[in-house]
Amino acid sequence: MIAEAGHYALVLALALALIQSTVPMLGARWGDPALMNVARSAALAQLLFVAASFTALVMLHVASDFSVVNVFENSHSMKPLLYKITGVWGNHEGSMLLWVSILALFGGLVAAFGNNLPLSLRAHVLAVQGWIAAAFYLFILVTSNPFLRIASPPIEGRDLNPVLQDIGLAVHPPMLYLGYVGFSISFSFAIAALIEGRIDAAWARWVRPWTLVAWIFLTLGIAMGSYWAYYELGWGGWWFWDPVENASLMPWLAGTALLHSAVVMEKRNALKVWTILLSILTFSLSLLGTFLVRSGVLTSVHAFATDPSRGVFILLILCLFIGGSLSLYAWRASALKQGGLFAPISREGALVLNNLFLTSACATVFIGTLYPLALEVLTGDKISVGAPFFNLTFGPLFVPLLAAMPFGPLLAWKRGDLLGAAQRLTAAGIAALVAIAVLFAWVHGGATLAPLAIGLAVFVIGGALSDLAERIGLFRVPVATAMARARGLPRATWGTAFAHAGVGVALIGIVCETTWNTEYIGSMKPDETAKVAGYQLKLDGVTQRQGPNFREMIAQFTVSLDGETLRAMTPSKRNFTTRGSSTTEAALLTRGASQLYISLGETNADGAIAVRIYHKPLVLLIWWGPVLMAFGGLLSLSDRRLRVGAPRPAKAARALQPAE
Template sequence: MIAELGHYALVLAFMVSLVQSSVPLIGAQRGDAVMMDLARPASIAMFLLVGTSFGALTYSYVVSDFSVINVAQNSHTDKPMLYKISGVWGNHEGSLLLWITILVTYSVAVAFFGRNLPPALRARTLAVQGMITGGFLLFILLTSNPFLRLDPAPIDGNGLNPLLQDPGLAFHPPMLYLGYVGFSMAFSFAVAALIEGKVDAAWARWVRPWTLLAWTFLTLGIALGSWWAYYELGWGGWWYWDPVENASFMPWLAGTALLHSAVVVEKRDALKSWTILLAILTFGLSLLGTFLVRSGIITSVHAFASDPTRGMFILLLMGVSLGGALLLYALRAPDLKGGGLFAPISREGSLLLNNLLMATATATVLLGTLYPVFADALNLGKVTVGPPFFNAVFVPLMIPLVIAMGFGPMLSWKRGDLAGALSRLKAAAGAALLAFGLAWVLAGGALDDVLAAFGFGLAVWLLVATLVELAERVKLFKAPLAESGRRFARLPRAAFGMTLAHLGMAFIVAGVTAASAYKQESVQVMVAGQTITVAGYEFTFQGAERVEGPNYSAVKGHFGVTKDGEPIAQLDPEKREYTSPPMPTTEAAIHTNGWADLYAVVGDPNEDGPGFVTRIYFEPLVPFLWYGSGLMALGGFVSLTDRRHRVGAPTRRKVAAATAGAKPASA
């Protein structure tokens, strides 16, 4: 009965989406306040209905109702409760329902927190959001019903994919979807603005918080996925340019460009047409990611489904939504006037450079991801585009971007003084040269070490330049310390958010450089008592034993790690064999000191004699990747608390003036 209730709620939600996507739109065109106001209760109704459906599916997992096919295929009685719940979105149907749940959550958030939006813009935005929701509801009802019954019901289910039975993967999809789906709000605002024919600074202020929220969650989602791949797959890497990894990275790149271009629209009333296009394409890339994961055209550990019928439906949904938005853009964009002019050397110019580099990087990743698909479809043979291509093309684009991130915030709006900005960044340039020289000398001074040393110099440049920019804002060492403290306390939170995000990028550049250039690994067969040395650390294999887990059996290896005779760590990796469903997994053992990781993996027994296959890695500065990602996400959340990002919130000054000018009720 619970499953039928969940299915019925989805049907009702689809009917409500038809109302939400049409009546407010007609009302906005006619100027009918009653019809426009229907968007809010419709959003609330859809949120309640879809929430009921998601709750029904979650309940079915919690109680192990194996009469529901989805539960029987993706859960098991013996699973821990965390993985029973995460099993809800550990499959195509459940993850699609999670997508829709987040979609209606964003809609109802706009309905509640966007009360001060112009009524027509709010009605049109929620109507477009209703159209998107209706399309996905139709998709799940026609091709991916999560509430289908199974008769007779099995005693136990098949169990969740063992790779997904991990805390990192329990939270990774919700974070990722909060990012993916969040960009639908920027899309809806963009389409509503095109219908209305008006894009101005106020529109940019309204769209920025939703874009920033989506970008922050997507940053966390990508970081969680990378962290999971690093410690769960046992290959010692954190990024492989997998097509599904790229599918999440592309909207992040486009969303980053969108955030910066929206600043130009808000501050200078420029780049309006470009910002609208970015909003459309960013969500289009989110839809593309959904297509890649669910269509079966690629093979990946991250893929959810391999049903071409579902892929065609998503392709049709992409064609209607993205094609319709681009057609509207082609018709209306010429009417969007450019606004204020600016010199190439200016804050606007630096943000435009950011956009050009981000857009080019996105196009590069898109080409490398889709080219093998097109080559296969056109019978051009099997083509593999892997890390060598992406590293060779993507990295050079990031170098000028990171350099520009250092001096861009030092430039003035409209017309900047590049010489003045660079003079204030002498400390950053000096620190970068010093870091380059030290890294090169310490690495041995060989020609091959120049690029790695340059990467460290780049990271230090951005780190120090970001701190210098913050010091300039508060006039540190140029005014009394008390005044600098007051200026620091009065800084907008968005300024702190930018500082944190840029510092995070500096950490990531350092982590990527070290992990790429100085990682050391050793793969061999080891017997008990054997010792190998990696990066100055002695790893002694103490043997392996068979252990039993709650739903798996494992070979557990033991390594003692010492350096110069001093004990450092005890590493106990496992090679597991799950029974429900049958699948081997690798559980790496990692010891970190905050600067570098010692990473050990035990594999299969040696077929030609005693011992086990082992892999040992020294991972320098890999923790900086997680520090950097965390700082970037923290910067996003801090920026969201800025008063200027609260849609429609009046300033204190205006509130005070209105209060002072109001007459007493008794007058």
């Protein structure tokens, strides 16, 4: 009965989504507050029913009810409890149920905490959320029902994909979906503004916290996915320009541009049309990512579905929402009044430049990802677009962006002083030059441009610190006064500094790992020693053990440096008999921000084991950077200006009826 109850709850959620998408719109058209308030009740009730449906699927997996197709295809009675729970979204049907659950969660949050919104705006926003939810409920019920029964239930399940039996599955997809789906709120606000024909600084204040929440989760989700692929796949790489990786990067780039554009709109009531367009494009790219992963058009380690009917259904949803929203934008955008003017050399100008580079970078990733698909459809020819294309197009766009980044916060609004900002960045420039000189003198080998790239990263970090130092008057006023000013700075200012510094930190990690990575690839027998980057790694032996649902071969290495034993490393290979496949479990030894990395290959006929050993200098900075960026986002989110809500413009106060 649990499966039937879960399915019935999903049908009721669809009915509520249809009510939420129509009744409040009629109420807004007729000026009826009672009908407009239906949006709030419907959104909260929809969240309740979809949560019940998701809970039912979790219970079925935990109980190993193999009479349900989804449980049979993706679970095993001997699988650890953690992986039984995370396996709920480790497949197409369950992941889509998680997707709509998070969509309902965001709608419920707007309903619960959106009391400061004008009643008609809240009604329109929740109605748009209802449209999106209804489309995806239909998709799940028609093509991807997770509660289908098996007439003759088997005794045992087929087990979850071994690659997904990892703690990363508990963290990466939920965070990624919180980012993807979170941008639906920005989209709904944009469509609501176009419907009402009214957008102002208060609108930007309302939409910015939701955009920031989505951006924070998407940043952490992408970083976690990168680290998961790094240690799980055994290749030792952190980013492969996989099409599905690109599908998550594109909305992140557009979302970053949207955040900066919303700041200009909030502060200066400018860039209205640009902000609306970015709100639409960011969520459209999130929908595109959903299509790429679940349509079967891509062959990827990340892709879930191969059923063409599902792809056609999602493509219809894609055309409906992207095409419809862009058509509405083309029709109504000209009616939106532009805000105040500003000089090219100003903080607004710097943010516009930032957005141009971000959207151009997003466009290159979009073209590189979809061009092979389009070419195959049109001509039948298959080509692959890999790292060389993306590195040569994406990289050059980020160099000027990073060079300009420290100047933005130091420029005044409306009209800035570029020379004055450059003078305040003198210390950051000197630190960058010193870093470049030291690296050229100290490091031998590697790319010639690597020291310049690290110098640029130091300039970005130094620029963030210079902005803080300038604001608190460091070295110009007594220390006590400077500390008092630091405590009084808005949290958004601290958040901006941390986020920008995080970009520099990640760049240092990327350059060091790709330039000075050392590797050993070969076959080893017990008691043999390999040398990598000054480390000695001795293979002590190989043992076998039986896991709960796999057989594991474990190799033990003793690691020493300059004759001193550090510790043992135990990489392994796991063989999952039910699935008939194996996984590589890499061993990692962390020293500071650097890592030693060992993964195992196949065993040769003479008993030797193929091994890959890497030394990756400062590799952890690649992921510490995004964590720092997300922390900056959290600081900005906690800023009092975002907590107290948006003030209404005086002229419009009488026209906007508050929500109840």
